[in-house]
Amino acid sequence: GQNIDQPTEMTATEGAIVQINCTYQTSGFNGLFWYQQHAGEAPTFLSYNVLDGLEEKGRFSSFLSRSKGYSYLLLKELQMKDSASYLCAALDSNYQLIWGAGTKLIIKP
């Protein structure tokens, strides 16, 4: 079956760095998305990786290892507004998105 695993909840301190991991098992693979979702709001796009390696975009970076079925989202210089859920989603061979349950990130002052 197809499956996405990510931690349920993480806590970090304002100004610090946090890494949110995601492992995936899908029938075929056409890329990995990360979305941010604030409580009560819609998911918004953060990043897309299809090749191995690190993609940096400001304070946020996303890494992919296709051979390991693994990705992570790295958030630097954490701000209180980064408190949100972070959703990992893999695009399978039919180009359907398979979603993880999300990681709730709590930022403490």
Next chain:
Amino acid sequence: IAGITQAPTSQILAAGRRMTLRCTQDMRHNAMYWYRQDLGLGLRLIHYSNTAGTTGKGEVPDGYSVSRANTDDFPLTLASAVPSQTSVYFCASSDSEGSTDTQYFGPGTRLTVL
């Protein structure tokens, strides 16, 4: 209108009633999607549409139907609501289905079926 809009924002519905959730986008995207989001579970695809005039079933289609008469609108209908359909429903769109295009989400409809 800018992006995707959904209506209503929230609704409480008696079991057995019929309900249509509305979704409209103004980005001229070909593909549209309906998801439900439940606590502790990932987003689950209900139905999708590659382009106007076509629809397809997602992971959890039972009890739901959709239509795509034009590019902009993609309504979701619950013919006879049941309590297990209590959820937050998100509509999304992307430039084309079957591609790596980013999906953009509407603000959601919170539905409670009693």
